[in-house]
Every structure is written in C-alpha cells, then in structure tokens.
Amino acid sequence: MVVMLVVAGITLVATPDPAAAAGPRILILGDSLSAAYNMPTEAGWVALLRERLGEDAVVVNAAISGETTAGARARLPAALDTHDPDVVVIALGGNDGLRGISLAAFRDNLTAMITQARQADAKILLAGVRLPSNYGSAFIERFLGVYEEVANATGVALIPRLLEGVAENRELMQADGIHPNEAAQPIILNTIWSRLETLVVSGEDSAQTG
Numbered sequence: 001m002v003v004m005l006v007v008a009g010i011t012l013v014a015t016p017d018p019a020a021a022a023g024p025r026i027l028i029l030g031d032s033l034s035a036a037y038n039m040p041t042e043a044g045w046v047a048l049l050r051e052r053l054g055e056d057a058v059v060v061n062a063a064i065s066g067e068t069t070a071g072a073r074a075r076l077p078a079a080l081d082t083h084d085p086d087v088v089v090i091a092l093g094g095n096d097g098l099r100g101i102s103l104a105a106f107r108d109n110l111t112a113m114i115t116q117a118r119q120a121d122a123k124i125l126l127a128g129v130r131l132p133s134n135y136g137s138a139f140i141e142r143f144l145g146v147y148e149e150v151a152n153a154t155g156v157a158l159i160p161r162l163l164e165g166v167a168e169n170r171e172l173m174q175a176d177g178i179h180p181n182e183a184a185q186p187i188i189l190n191t192i193w194s195r196l197e198t199l200v201v202s203g204e205d206s207a208q209t210g
Contacts, residue, residue, distance in 0.1 A: 023056030024200045027085035027122075029072045029113070030063035033129065033162060033188075034091050037065055037179045045188040052189070053200070060085065068095045069109035076113055080120040087199050088117040089192065091127035091162050097135065097143055106143075110150045123199045126151055127162040127192065132178065157195045164191050 028034055028046055036044025050059040060083045062075070069092050080088075090113055096106045110126065117124050128147035131140050144160065151158035163180060165187055166172045172184035180188060 023053060023058070024087060025058040025060075025083065025085045026053075026087045026089065026196075026200070027060045027079060027083050028063055028089050028091070029067075029076065029079070030061075030089075030091040031067040031095055032063070032065035032179060033094065034061065034063035035065050036185075038174060039182050039185075043182045043185055045185045045192065048185055048189045049192065049196075052193070058083075063091075066095055067092060068099065068101065069093060069106055069113070070096075070101070073109045073113050073116075076116050080116065080122070084120070085117075085122055087123045087125065087196070088113075089125045089127065089196065090114070090117075091129070093143070093147070094129040094131065097129075097131040103142060103146055107146050107150060110146070111154060114150070114154045114156055124154075124156040125159065125192070125196055125199060126156050127159040130161050130163065130167060157199060159191060159195050162188065162191065 026049070034044070034046055036042075036047070041047060044061075046059060046061040046063070050057065053059065060079070062072075062079050064071070072090075072092055079085075090110065092110075093106065096109075114124050114126070126147060128144055131143055133140070135143075147158060147160065150156075161167075163184075166180050166184045169184075170177075172180055172187065174181050
C-alpha cells in the first residue's frame with residue numbers, strides 16, 4: 001500500500017533502511033504549507049507525524065515550495081517507484097489558484113495523481129487548500145468544490161481544509177498571512193491525523209469527510 005502526503009520539497013524522514021521498516025510508508029506530496037516553510041524542518045507537521053508514528057514508520061516529505069498539481073503529477077511516478085508508499089497524502093492546490101490555472105486542469109491533475117497512486121496499490125488522502133479572501137468568495141467556493149468533486153468521483157478520503165482552525169487565527173500565521181507558523185503545526189497534524197489514522201491503522205480507504 002502507499003500513503004502519500006502532498007508537501008513541498010523532498011525530504012526523507014525515515015528509518016535508515018526504509019525497505020526493512022515494519023510500519024507504514026507514507027509519501028507526502030505538497031507545497032510550502034507542508035515543507036516547514038520559514039521554520040526548522042523538525043518543527044513542521046510532517047516531522048511531527050514521523051514522531052507520532054514511531055521508528056518503524058517511513059515518512060517521505062516530497063513537498064516543494066511553489067509546487068503545483070502539474071509539477072507533482074509529473075514527479076509522482078518516480079516517487080512511487082522509489083519509495084513504494086502504503087499511503088499517499090496529496091495536499092496541493094494553493095499555487096494552482098495563485099497562478100490562475102484553470103479549474104478543469106486542476107481537477108484533471110488531482111484525478112490523475114489519485115489514479116497513479118491507486119495503480120501503485122496505495123491508499124490516498126486528499127487535503128484541500130483555501131485561497132486568500134481577495135480571490136472572491138464565489139471563486140474560492142468553486143475552487144474548494146473541486147476537491148469535493150474529485151473525492152466523490154474517486155472515493156478517496158478528504159480533508160476539506162488543511163488549515164482548518166489555523167488560517168482564521170492570526171496568532172497561528174506568519175507575517176505574510178499565507179503560511180502557518182510553528183505554533184500551528186501540531187494543529188495541522190491533528191487535522192491530517194483525523195483522516196489519516198484510519199488509512200494507517202485499519203487500511204480502510206474512505207471518502208467520508210468526518
């Protein structure tokens with residue numbers, strides 16, 4: 001099985017011999033929200049996930065700051081071959097919105113990554129990203145709706161908003177108002193874990209949003 005998390009930058013946080021690991025193998029595909037932007041790597045939610053899972057688990061952070069769904073889609077086949085994950089977490093989309101990528105292309109890229117991961121016998125967790133308020137409520141809702149459409153069409157587990165309970169609180173955000181700070185990382189981890197735990201512990205693949 002494959003656990004894939006969508007994050008920014010490629011960092012392997014694992015046991016010295018991933019092939020010998022007895023625990024789950026999780027791959028994160030993401031952007032700066034998952035890449036511990038502007039903070040020590042060990043403070044990011046992906047590193048905290050590694051601590052929670054214990055030494056037997058393998059967590060590969062393949063998140064890259066500035067990453068889009070198109071870039072991650074192109075990188076995914078090699079990442080699947082190299083890391084053979086049990087679960088794939090896809091936490092991408094913010095940069096698609098910022099760059100004005102069409103919703104149709106956005107939807108197609110997410111669906112293609114889910115298909116690729118499933119063909120590698122992986123479970124998938126999809127995490128949505130809300131755009132800044134200056135994009136207008138109508139477009140923001142259509143953008144968030146793509147995640148739900150893709151999750152319903154493919155049957156994967158969905159977290160509607162990666163920064164739930166974080167983005168609305170200035171004390172949990174960096175000065176740019178876009179990136180979460182160190183204090184927010186445990187909250188993000190708990191949001192991810194609320195859906196990831198089922199995939200890791202039971203191996204079930206559920207589209208319920210909770």
